[in-house]
Amino acid sequence: MLPHLDAAYNLARWITRNDHDAQDVVQEAVLRAFRFFEGLRGEPKPWLLAIVRNSCLSWLQVNRPADLAGFDDRVIETVASEEEGPEAQAMRTIDRRMLNEAIAALPAQFREVLVLRELEDMSYKEIARIADVPIGTVMSRLARARRLLGESVRAVSKAAGSADR
Amino acid sequence: MTNEEALRLLHAYADGELDPARMLELEAHLAANPSARAACERLRGLSAAIRAKADYHAAPAGLAERLAASIPPAPVTRPRRFAVPRWLPSAAAVAGFALLAWIAATVAMRPGEDERLAAEVLDAHVRSTLAGRPFDVASSDQHTVKPWLSARLPFSPPVADLSAQGFELTGGRLDYVGGRRVAVLAYKRRQHLIDVFVWPSAARPHEPALTRDGFNIERFARDGMEFWVVSDLNRNELGDFARLLAEHSAL
Numbered sequence: 001m002l003p004h005l006d007a008a009y010n011l012a013r014w015i016t017r018n019d020h021d022a023q024d025v026v027q028e029a030v031l032r033a034f035r036f037f038e039g040l041r042g043e044p045k046p047w048l049l050a051i052v053r054n055s056c057l058s059w060l061q062v063n064r065p066a067d068l069a070g071f072d073d074r075v076i077e078t079v080a081s082e083e084e085g086p087e088a089q090a091m092r093t094i095d096r097r098m099l100n101e102a103i104a105a106l107p108a109q110f111r112e113v114l115v116l117r118e119l120e121d122m123s124y125k126e127i128a129r130i131a132d133v134p135i136g137t138v139m140s141r142l143a144r145a146r147r148l149l150g151e152s153v154r155a156v157s158k159a160a161g162s163a164d165r
Numbered sequence: 166m167t168n169e170e171a172l173r174l175l176h177a178y179a180d181g182e183l184d185p186a187r188m189l190e191l192e193a194h195l196a197a198n199p200s201a202r203a204a205c206e207r208l209r210g211l212s213a214a215i216r217a218k219a220d221y222h223a224a225p226a227g228l229a230e231r232l233a234a235s236i237p238p239a240p241v242t243r244p245r246r247f248a249v250p251r252w253l254p255s256a257a258a259v260a261g262f263a264l265l266a267w268i269a270a271t272v273a274m275r276p277g278e279d280e281r282l283a284a285e286v287l288d289a290h291v292r293s294t295l296a297g298r299p300f301d302v303a304s305s306d307q308h309t310v311k312p313w314l315s316a317r318l319p320f321s322p323p324v325a326d327l328s329a330q331g332f333e334l335t336g337g338r339l340d341y342v343g344g345r346r347v348a349v350l351a352y353k354r355r356q357h358l359i360d361v362f363v364w365p366s367a368a369r370p371h372e373p374a375l376t377r378d379g380f381n382i383e384r385f386a387r388d389g390m391e392f393w394v395v396s397d398l399n400r401n402e403l404g405d406f407a408r409l410l411a412e413h414s415a416l
Contacts, residue, residue: 005224005232009228019225027235091214099219124177143176
């Protein structure tokens with residue numbers, strides 16, 4: 001009866017990082033989506049997620065502005081390096097909880113593209129539409145998100161390694 | 166491709182978002198560079214770990230129920246109301262496309278004006294042959310044929326004497342083609358009858374030669390007259406005839 005509700009909730013939950021807030025935001029967003037139903041163009045999923053995403057950002061702006069610190073486009077030019085992530089071994093053994101914490105710790109603009117890409121399996125084009133940025137920005141944010149995540153996973157596994165010793 | 170470029174494209178590659186040309190370039194680079202290949206593997210490992218281990222927060226059961234409760238009056242009426250502008254453009258597009266396709270098909274299937282004229286000219290030629298009456302005025306003298314035609318038509322067709330080239334003028338007649346009276350010049354080459362249909366017309370570019378039912382048709386326009394030459398004569402000779410006729414048909 002409500003298609004894409006899981007996707008809407010997953011995105012909201014990852015952006016707000018809180019179950020209760022996510023429920024409020026999604027409820028508001030879905031009602032808004034119904035109100036602006038005539039605004040639907042193309043695929044409904046990206047359209048709904050764009051509304052959810054905007055609702056999340058508005059909600060954070062009012063309630064937790066600190067979460068959005070540095071959100072708006074400080075262009076982060078990242079130099080490509082071969083350190084594109086931790087060793088496969090570290091990824092296989094990383095603890096579920098640690099990984100979730102590492103993702104949750106990412107700045108919001110990187111977290112949202114990573115969630116849309118890896119958990120919702122959205123294309124760059126769809127992500128660009130949801131986040132309202134050019135595809136090139138999606139690509140660089142995604143690269144940045146993975147690099148930051150890789151760094152924190154490496155730090156965590158190193159810490160775990162030294163704790164074992 | 167430089168290593169830096171390759172690393173920049175690695176994400177798009179691992180995500181399956183690279184265009185085919187650059188994908189091939191990158192794959193060539195990866196094949197030659199073990200370190201870039203390792204970086205690619207690390208990226209894929211990270212991606213796989215996220216997909217396998219990161220929490221997917223499905224909507225709590227209560228949320229859907231609460232939403233359903235808060236929407237009631239809206240979803241029943243609103244989607245229906247707003248659904249109209251939603252499907253209307255696509256329905257209109259489909260209808261428009263169908264209409265275009267229909268027009269295109271009709272135009273394609275309807276014989277063009279040339280095709281229709283060709284059929285009429287050929288019919289006229291065959292009729293006169295069957296009737297054994299290839300001309301109304303029998304004369305090999307262009308100065309007899311031309312006045313005879315001019316007296317019966319609102320125009321005066323050029324009549325060329327091509328006997329020196331082996332095409333004997335045998336006479337002229339009137340016919341009715343394309344909704345107008347036209348002049349027909351009858352020529353003969355050996356036992357082959359050649360009809361030349363002439364009428365005034367704004368010169369139009371033609372595909373010069375046609376073959377219909379074993380008859381060859383040549384067309385040209387000259388000095389405001391349109392000439393259709395029909396005969397069972399072979400294509401080469403008829404082509405020669407048409408060229409000669411065009412040369413000698415200056416008004």
